[in-house]
Amino acid sequence: MSLGEQRRILEERYPSLLEEKGEREERPRLPPLPGAVEGRVRTRFAPNPDFVIHIGNARPAILSDEYAKMYKGVLVLRFEDTDPRTKTPLREAYDLIKEDLKWLGVSWGEEYIQSLRLEIYYDVARKLIERGCAYIDTCGEEGRDLIRKGVGCPTRNNPVEWHLEELDKMLSGHYGEGEAVLRVKTRLDHPNPSVRDWVGLRIIDTVKHPHPITGSRYNVWPTYNLAVSIDDHMMGITHVLRAKEHEVNTEKQLYVYKCMEWDPPVFIHFGRLKLEGFIMSKSHIRRLLEENPDKFMGYDDPRFGTIAGLRRRGILPEAIRESIIMLGVKPGDVTLSWANLAAVNRKILDKMADRIMYVGDWVELRVDQEECMTATIPRHPERPGEARSIRVCPGDVILLNKSDARGEVRLMGLGNYRVDDGRLVYIGGGLEYARGRRLPIIQWVRKEEAVKTRILRPEGLDLVVEEGYSEAALRDYGVDSRIQLIRYGFARVDSTGAVYTLVYTHS
RNA sequence: GCCGCGGUAGUAUAGCCCGGCCCAGUAUGCGGGCCUUUCGAGCCCGUGACCCGGGUUCAAAUCCCGGCCGCGGCACCA
Numbered sequence: 001m002s003l004g005e006q007r008r009i010l011e012e013r014y015p016s017l018l019e020e021k022g023e024r025e026e027r028p029r030l031p032p033l034p035g036a037v038e039g040r041v042r043t044r045f046a047p048n049p050d051f052v053i054h055i056g057n058a059r060p061a062i063l064s065d066e067y068a069k070m071y072k073g074v075l076v077l078r079f080e081d082t083d084p085r086t087k088t089p090l091r092e093a094y095d096l097i098k099e100d101l102k103w104l105g106v107s108w109g110e111e112y113i114q115s116l117r118l119e120i121y122y123d124v125a126r127k128l129i130e131r132g133c134a135y136i137d138t139c140g141e142e143g144r145d146l147i148r149k150g151v152g153c154p155t156r157n158n159p160v161e162w163h164l165e166e167l168d169k170m171l172s173g174h175y176g177e178g179e180a181v182l183r184v185k186t187r188l189d190h191p192n193p194s195v196r197d198w199v200g201l202r203i204i205d206t207v208k209h210p211h212p213i214t215g216s217r218y219n220v221w222p223t224y225n226l227a228v229s230i231d232d233h234m235m236g237i238t239h240v241l242r243a244k245e246h247e248v249n250t251e252k253q254l255y256v257y258k259c260m261e262w263d264p265p266v267f268i269h270f271g272r273l274k275l276e277g278f279i280m281s282k283s284h285i286r287r288l289l290e291e292n293p294d295k296f297m298g299y300d301d302p303r304f305g306t307i308a309g310l311r312r313r314g315i316l317p318e319a320i321r322e323s324i325i326m327l328g329v330k331p332g333d334v335t336l337s338w339a340n341l342a343a344v345n346r347k348i349l350d351k352m353a354d355r356i357m358y359v360g361d362w363v364e365l366r367v368d369q370e371e372c373m374t375a376t377i378p379r380h381p382e383r384p385g386e387a388r389s390i391r392v393c394p395g396d397v398i399l400l401n402k403s404d405a406r407g408e409v410r411l412m413g414l415g416n417y418r419v420d421d422g423r424l425v426y427i428g429g430g431l432e433y434a435r436g437r438r439l440p441i442i443q444w445v446r447k448e449e450a451v452k453t454r455i456l457r458p459e460g461l462d463l464v465v466e467e468g469y470s471e472a473a474l475r476d477y478g479v480d481s482r483i484q485l486i487r488y489g490f491a492r493v494d495s496t497g498a499v500y501t502l503v504y505t506h507s
Numbered sequence: 508g509c510c511g512c513g514g515u516a517g518u519a520u521a522g523c524c525c526g527g528c529c530c531a532g533u534a535u536g537c538g539g540g541c542c543u544u545u546c547g548a549g550c551c552c553g554u555g556a557c558c559c560g561g562g563u564u565c566a567a568a569u570c571c572c573g574g575c576c577g578c579g580g581c582a583c584c585a
Contacts, residue, residue, distance in 0.1 A: 048584085048585050050584095050585085080585060081585095083584060086584055087584055087585060137583095144583085178583070181583055191510055191581095192510060192511090192580075192581055193581065194580080194582065195581090199582085199583045200583095203583080223582090224584070225585095227585095243579085244512070244579055245580070245585095246579095246580095246585090247579075248510090248511085248580050269579095271579085323519095327519075328520070328521090330520085331513065332512075332513045332577090332578075333513080333578055333579085334520085335519070336518095336519075337535075337536090338518095339518065339535055342535090343534075343535050344535090346548085350547065378544095381543080381544090381547090381548080382548095411544095412544055412545075414544095435544085440545095441544050441545065442545080484545085484547070485545095486547080487545045487547080488547095489547085507546090
């Protein structure tokens with residue numbers, strides 16, 4: 001018997017059972033975390049501060065945060081800024097990322113910056129050498145070829161003391177970029193050449209490539225895999241949630257755990273997240289910004305899938321969180337469709353966004369009626385008490401959408417009119433008349449008090465600009481307010497002034 | 508090319524580990540109705556899917572084999 005059938009029978013015979021269950025709406029939940037113990041879970045979010053984060057990066061942040069909260073554990077925030085050369089960290093990014101995380105409702109209990117922990121990595125490197133698990137390769141460029149061939153630099157077999165001395169030489173600046181590296185020993189016949197004796201420490205000339213936090217103080221930098229395995233252990237991380245591009249890294253990092261006799265955390269890898277219709281890649285966004293400085297508004301342009309861009313678009317943090325939790329943690333790639341994100345967002349927005357009348361492709365009509373009338377319109381259907389009044393007198397000019405300006409219509413809150421040769425002729429009859437005749441109930445703007453309004457609507461890589469007029473009540477809303485333009489859609493106030501600029505969120 | 512991971516309605520996801528309760532659930536989209544001073548929200552009804560081919564089994568979305576397609580990795584990046 002299908003669920004539907006069971007339900008139908010229940011409804012027929014035992015309706016009270018269903019009522020008691022109470023179909024109350026719940027936030028989506030995550031599946032249980034393998035091996036998690038309440039109060040003991042420690043997760044981490046480890047961004048590279050070379051740019052702001054996008055919704056794809058936000059996924060591990062939100063999942064890690066959600067799981068930490070679910071099990072009353074701790075989320076650790078760790079900036080992974082150990083490459084001043086090719087992924088040079090951005091000074092501002094550290095704070096921008098923290099802002100985005102706070103906005104998303106992600107809360108962390110501890111915070112670390114890897115570039116401030118280099119001595120720790122040097123210490124463990126020394127221990128790895130002492131335990132025979134790492135060595136210094138001074139073969140330079142040739143060392144890589146040897147590894148690829150499955151042989152390795154001859155120094156691999158030198159005594160431990162030699163390597164310890166060489167490490168000190170590296171640290172004291174004896175070697176230049178590329179002349180010496182510390183490698184972590186693995187099988188030399190590993191099918192993936194990048195795993196074979198992977199590099200743990202390398203030299204980066206910070207005079208040429210200064211680091212935004214430590215300047216030119218250090219010239220030996222750990223690779224991702226060395227720093228991460230050490231930190232995850234020292235920070236007591238129990239569960240690592242990261243994208244599947246890290247699967248091979250997990251394999252590499254396990255060599256450190258094994259050598260140091262540390263218990264590895266539980267690793268969970270999930271597929272990549274794409275947001276339909278948005279540009280996500282950091283490098284792509286950077287390039288667009290450099291090549292078209294006039295076309296885009298910055299990293300927070302509403303056409304970008306950055307957290308800042310989505311925020312500017314009018315997407316709420318709850319909507320992002322909920323959508324990401326709904327997507328879950330499966331290994332395949334996922335595409336978050338805009339329709340879905342918008343639907344979740346709309347549900348939340350609808351309860352809070354005040355209603356404003358806006359007219360886009362307008363036409364001017366003169367009112368033809370006996371006396372002044374006042375429209376009182378609630379700002380929100382669920383809060384009828386909060387209303388604004390608009391007084392319309394004979395001879396006033398009213399703006400309507402061109403497509404609405406024909407036949408008989410009801411101007412919302414005001415009255416019924418007939419559009420007749422450039423005029424709006426009052427025909428009376430009240431709301432009952434309008435309903436009975438199924439007149440369109442439309443929004444309108446009194447020209448006298450109209451607020452010039454510019455709407456920016458992202459459409460793929462384009463930003464469609466539409467100009468129109470809003471009712472005076474728009475002036476009550478400041479930057480960042482979310483409103484609903486009646487019969488048009490939701491929007492976020494982007495700037496105020498003589499002209500109001502709104503970013504169109506979705507219908 | 509080599510390693511690894513996936514393929515459920517238009518879209519996204521549940522179920523797959525431990526085969527039957529799945530003629531496949533949910534959300535969104537789409538169509539219709541009710542309600543409502545919005546073409547919004549809410550409520551109700553409808554629509555529509557297990558990549559293909561074999562095999563195992565009384566029974567397969569679930570297990571096995573092959574194919575096709577997609578994604579990830581193959582750095583002194585993270």
